[in-house]
Structure formats: structure tokens, C-alpha cells
Amino acid sequence: MDEVVKSALDVVSKDIWSVWFLAGAALVFWMQAGFAMVETGFTRAKNSGNIIMKNLMDFCIGTVMWFLIGASFMLSYTDPVTGEVSRGIWSFIGKPGFKVFSEYATFDFSGFVFNLVFCATTATIVSGAMAERTKFSSYCLYSAIISGIIYPIEAHWVWGGGFLAQWGFHDYAGSNCIHMVGGICALIGAKMVGPRLGKFSFDKNKKVTKVHAFPGHNLTIGALGVFILWLGWYGFNGAAATDVPTLGSIFLTTTVAPAVATVTAMIFTWLKYGKPDVSMCLNASLAGLVAITAPCDVTDCAGAAIIGLVAGLLIIFGIWLLDFKLHIDDPVGAVGVHMMNGIWGTIATGLFATSTAPGFAIAGINEGLFYGGGFVQLGKQFGGMFITIAWTVVTISIVFLLIKKTIGLRVSVEEEIIGLDKLEHGLDSSYAGFNISYSDEEIEEAHEAGVEIGNAVPVTVVPDLTEKIIDTDSPVYSKVTIITRQNKFDALKVAMNKIGVTGMTVSNVMGCGVQKGASEYYRGIPVDIKLLPKIKVEIVVSKVPVRTVIDAAKKALYTGHIGDGKIFVYNVGNVVKIRTGEEGFAALQNGTD
Numbered sequence: 001m002d003e004v005v006k007s008a009l010d011v012v013s014k015d016i017w018s019v020w021f022l023a024g025a026a027l028v029f030w031m032q033a034g035f036a037m038v039e040t041g042f043t044r045a046k047n048s049g050n051i052i053m054k055n056l057m058d059f060c061i062g063t064v065m066w067f068l069i070g071a072s073f074m075l076s077y078t079d080p081v082t083g084e085v086s087r088g089i090w091s092f093i094g095k096p097g098f099k100v101f102s103e104y105a106t107f108d109f110s111g112f113v114f115n116l117v118f119c120a121t122t123a124t125i126v127s128g129a130m131a132e133r134t135k136f137s138s139y140c141l142y143s144a145i146i147s148g149i150i151y152p153i154e155a156h157w158v159w160g161g162g163f164l165a166q167w168g169f170h171d172y173a174g175s176n177c178i179h180m181v182g183g184i185c186a187l188i189g190a191k192m193v194g195p196r197l198g199k200f201s202f203d204k205n206k207k208v209t210k211v212h213a214f215p216g217h218n219l220t221i222g223a224l225g226v227f228i229l230w231l232g233w234y235g236f237n238g239a240a241a242t243d244v245p246t247l248g249s250i251f252l253t254t255t256v257a258p259a260v261a262t263v264t265a266m267i268f269t270w271l272k273y274g275k276p277d278v279s280m281c282l283n284a285s286l287a288g289l290v291a292i293t294a295p296c297d298v299t300d301c302a303g304a305a306i307i308g309l310v311a312g313l314l315i316i317f318g319i320w321l322l323d324f325k326l327h328i329d330d331p332v333g334a335v336g337v338h339m340m341n342g343i344w345g346t347i348a349t350g351l352f353a354t355s356t357a358p359g360f361a362i363a364g365i366n367e368g369l370f371y372g373g374g375f376v377q378l379g380k381q382f383g384g385m386f387i388t389i390a391w392t393v394v395t396i397s398i399v400f401l402l403i404k405k406t407i408g409l410r411v412s413v414e415e416e417i418i419g420l421d422k423l424e425h426g427l428d429s430s431y432a433g434f435n436i437s438y439s440d441e442e443i444e445e446a447h448e449a450g451v452e453i454g455n456a457v458p459v460t461v462v463p464d465l466t467e468k469i470i471d472t473d474s475p476v477y478s479k480v481t482i483i484t485r486q487n488k489f490d491a492l493k494v495a496m497n498k499i500g501v502t503g504m505t506v507s508n509v510m511g512c513g514v515q516k517g518a519s520e521y522y523r524g525i526p527v528d529i530k531l532l533p534k535i536k537v538e539i540v541v542s543k544v545p546v547r548t549v550i551d552a553a554k555k556a557l558y559t560g561h562i563g564d565g566k567i568f569v570y571n572v573g574n575v576v577k578i579r580t581g582e583e584g585f586a587a588l589q590n591g592t593d
Contacts, residue, residue, distance in 0.1 A: 024239020034228030041222025046419025048430035065148030125182030128332035169384030175294030175345030183339020195329030257308035261288030264312025297359030303352030350378030484565030
């Protein structure tokens with residue numbers, strides 16, 4: 001009886017873990033939404049639709065390539081009759097075939113879907129680094145090649161029973177096979193496609209003299225994407241676990257590393273730039289997640305914390321290196337997050353692997369250098385990493401060069417300036433009803449390229465029905481113009497009503513003072529003059545003393561911080577009464593004014 005119960009419990013346990021395996025795959029698929037939100041939020045509004053389309057097609061094109069060739073290139077095959085496991089051709093590549101069609105009844109459905117969602121992630125990484133200036137057609141082409149050839153072959157070496165797995169190289173969830181590979185593709189692609197217009201200023205010798213910041217248009221969306229990715233990462237790292245202690249340990253390390261990385265980035269940017277950088281901290285969360293992905297099953301809390309600390313510093317260094325030294329334009333920090341921290345996570349496995357971690361015995365590797373294991377595992381990690389780097393650099397360079405020489409990688413100057421939403425997808429804006437504004441750099445680039453753009457709103461021209469009646473006996477009028485924050489208007493209106501001012505003209509304006517819009521740093525780059533949204537309130541008074549208006553306005557608006565606004569006073573003298581429009585015109589004709 002006990003044997004029957006034990007056997008039944010084993011079956012139930014196996015089914016539970018099989019369900020978790022597929023639930024983890026669903027979490028990884030949901031990460032596509034996170035990547036889309038991060039990339040959209042960190043870039044400009046005029047390209048939002050293009051970015052959403054690319055992230056959608058990453059998965060859809062990747063799925064097609066996966067069931068056609070990718071799955072067979074990556075996965076090992078177990079004969080349903082003999083049980084013999086085929087590890088591909090020379091443990092280098094899986095045997096091409098269409099078993100998903102020909103042997104569907106005995107096919108490993110779960111393994112197929114699980115590895116598919118990981119495959120789609122690799123191509124998604126490249127999108128961010130090449131955003132805002134890459135042809136959609138070119139993107140679809142290289143995304144298909146990454147999903148169908150580059151990723152499946154190198155992933156076979158580690159997860160398909162290939163030679164790196166047999167050698168003892170360890171990458172539990174993809175710091176090396178996914179993130180580093182995707183990051184290398186992103187670096188080479190960003191270099192070949194070139195920087196966005198206006199990102200760098202050049203002298204006559206084409207030497208970079210200044211780096212310009214392009215703030216993301218919606219960091220709220222970017223932050224939402226980071227939270228989605230962090231949630232999905234519990235499936236990314238934990239879906240392959242088959243026991244509760246290992247899963248719990250993976251969840252712990254997957255939480256500690258990104259948290260420490262984010263705190264580290266916050267403190268560093270606070271000290272370096274005077275204020276904590278929001279976008280850098282968001283990148284740091286992802287950097288910590290990437291770095292812990294390879295060793296998440298074999299390290300402990302202390303190891304995860306150190307891995308996260310290094311990741312938090314490494315992402316800041318990576319963004320600085322690309323902007324100020326390599327002069328490679330990476331709008332979302334994909335290279336720093338994925339390539340550099342993918343490398344760090346792969347190496348960290350050889351440093352922090354410990355036998356106290358529940359997953360260590362299952363992994364079957366040596367302990368890390370810092371836990372008494374010597375250089376054995378560290379050497380294997382370096383060896384496997386360099387082989388993967390060589391494969392990726394060679395293959396993706398060939399792909400990008402062929403695309404560049406044939407259909408081209410980059411959109412035209414006109415397409416880039418106006419926006420890919422409009423000229424690649426026929427969208428006036430991804431935010432219907434909102435006007436897309438252009439930065440000063442974009443307007444300058446457009447002028448040089450002869451492309452017509454602007455921020456103006458169409459104005460309806462009406463007949464001029466304004467007449468003036470000069471009354472020399474009229475009281476002296478003064479005009480008070482107040483420019484302040486938009487959110488202060490209600491307080492100002494109440495203050496004016498209290499002193500008897502009931503008439504005013506209000507308009508929305510853009511501007512900045514001597515502080516240049518209180519610009520600080522964005523991702524470590526000083527931001528140029530930034531025009532901020534303000535309101536301009538114009539009040540004409542005669543009976544109410546000007547000093548009373550000024551004092552009431554100051555009391556309502558003053559906070560002591562930069563950006564409170566300004567008050568201008570104009571003494572108009574015996575001002576003319578002005579009647580405009582049809583009502584004023586009729587009054588003039590009837591002699592009533």
C-alpha cells in the first residue's frame with residue numbers, strides 16, 4: 001500500500017512540476033511586453049509604434065523560424081522506442097528535421113515551447129540598441145536569422161547536450177547563451193547602423209566633440225516594463241527547477257541581485273551627478289537580473305549580493321563607455337545591461353558557485369574560486385564564454401554586412417527625423433490626438449537635410465475686426481504678466497479672485513530661465529537647454545494696485561525652488577480700450593463704445 005501511495009505522489013509531483021515548467025514559459029513570454037515597454041519608454045514618441053511592432057514581430061517571426069529549423073538545431077532528440085538520446089552532429093548542432101510535424105504524437109511539446117520563448121528574448125535585445133534608425137525590413141531579416149540559426153546552434157552547445165555541457169560549462173538560465181549573445185549582436189548592430197542624428201557633435205575632422213542626451217519620452221512606461229521583466233524573470237530563472245528548495249533559492253538570488261544593483265546605481269549616480277538617475281536605476285535592476293541568471297541555482301545570498309553590486313556599477317560604466325569613448329549610440333542601454341552583465345554573470349558562476357546552494361548537486365559542477373574550488377570552474381566558464389563570443393561575433397557580423405550591402409540597415413534622413421511611425425507604418429502618432437514635438441537638435445538636422453518639420457499647431461486666420469478707441473481721460477492701466485508652473489494655476493486664480501481681479505488671459509507656453517530648464521544629467525550626459533511646459537497669465541489692472549497683485553501672486557506661487565516663475569509689469573499709461581471680434585465691431589458701428 002505504501003508503495004502505491006508513494007508512486008501516486010511521485011506522479012502528482014511530476015505533474016505539478018510540469019505545470020510549473022509551462023507556467024514559467026508563460027512568464028518568459030510575458031517578458032516580451034516588458035521589453036516593449038522599456039524600449040518604448042526610453043526612446044522618443046515618434047517611433048513608439050515602430051518599436052511595438054518590432055517587439056511583436058520578434059516573437060512571431062521567431063516562432064516561425066523556431067518550428068522550421070531552430071528547434072531541431074538546438075534540441076537533442078530522444079528516440080521514443082529505444083530511448084537513445086541523439087546529441088546532434090559532433091555535439092555542435094542538432095540534426096535538422098521536422099519531427100514537430102512527422103512525430104507529433106511523441107513530441108516534447110513542453111520543451112519546444114519553453115525553449116521557444118527563450119529564443120525570442122535573444123532577438124529582442126538587439127532591437128533596443130538599434131532603435132529609432134533601423135529599417136523595419138532589415139530588422140525582420142536579422143531577427144529571423146538570430147532566431148533560426150545563431151541562437152539555436154550556440155544554445156545547443158549548453159542546453160542541447162552539446163560539447164560545452166559535456167565539458168562542464170554552466171549557464172543555468174542564459175547569462176551567456178541569451179543575454180551576452182543578444183548584447184554582442186546589439187553592440188555590432190549599433191556600431192554598423194551608426195548613431196541617431198544629433199546624438200554626437202563632430203568637428204571638421206569628424207571627431208566627436210560633444211555627446212547629447214536624448215531623454216526617453218515616457219519613463220513611466222519604461223518603469224512598468226522593468227517591473228514586468230522582473231516578474232517574468234522568476235520564470236526565466238526558476239522554470240527549470242524541479243524541487244522546492246532549489247526553486248526557493250533561485251527566487252532568493254533572483255531578488256537579491258537586482259535589488260543590490262539598483263541601490264548601488266542609485267547611490268553612485270547620487271554622488272556622481274548630484275541626484276539619483278531614474279533611468280540608470282531602472283537599467284541597474286535589469287543588469288542585476290542578467291548577471292544572476294547564469295549562477296542563480298548555484299550561488300548563495302552573499303554571492304548574489306556581490307554579483308548585484310558589481311552589476312550596478314558595471315551598467316553605469318557600460319553606458320559611459322559607449323557614449324564617451326566608443327561613441328556608439330545605444331538608446332536603451334542594451335549593451336551595458338545584456339552584454340557586459342551577461343559576461344559578468346558567466347564569470348561569476350566560476351567565482352561564487354557553492355555546495356551550500358540546493359541546486360549545486362544537480363548542476364554537477366565544481367565550486368567557485370571564492371568558495372575553495374580553485375580555478376577549475378572559472379576556467380571552464382572563460383573557455384565556454386570565449387567560444388560563444390567568437391561564434392556570435394563572426395556570424396552576426398556577416399549577417400549585418402550582407403544586409404548593409406544589399407537592402408541597407410538604416411532608414412533615410414527624412415524617415416529618421418519625421419519618425420518611423422509615420423513613414424514606415426503610416427501612423428501620424430502612436431498617441432492619437434497628441435502632437436509630436438521635435439527637439440532643437442532634430443529641427444537643426446532637418447533644416448540641414450532640407451526636411452520640413454515643426455512644432456507649430458495650425459492656426460485659423462480670421463478677419464481683423466479690432467478697433468481702438470483712445471480715451472485720454474481713462475485711468476492708467478498696468479499689465480502684469482505671470483509665467484509659472486501649470487500646476488500652480490488654480491492657486492493663482494484663487495489668489496487673484498480674493499483681491500478683486502476677475503479678468504485674465506491664460507495661455508500654455510514653453511520656456512526656461514537662466515537655469516536652462518534646471519537641466520541636470522540624463523544617463524550621465526549633461527542635458528542641453530530644456531524647454532519646460534509653463535502657463536502665461538496676463539492681467540490688466542487699474543483699480544487694483546499692481547503691488548497688491550504682485551504680493552498675492554508671490555504668496556500663491558513661491559516655493560523657493562528653481563522654476564517658481566517670473567512676474568513682469570508693464571505700465572501702459574492711458575491705454576486704449578480694445579474691443580475685438582464681431583461684438584466689438586458691432587459696438588463700433590452702433591456708436592455704443
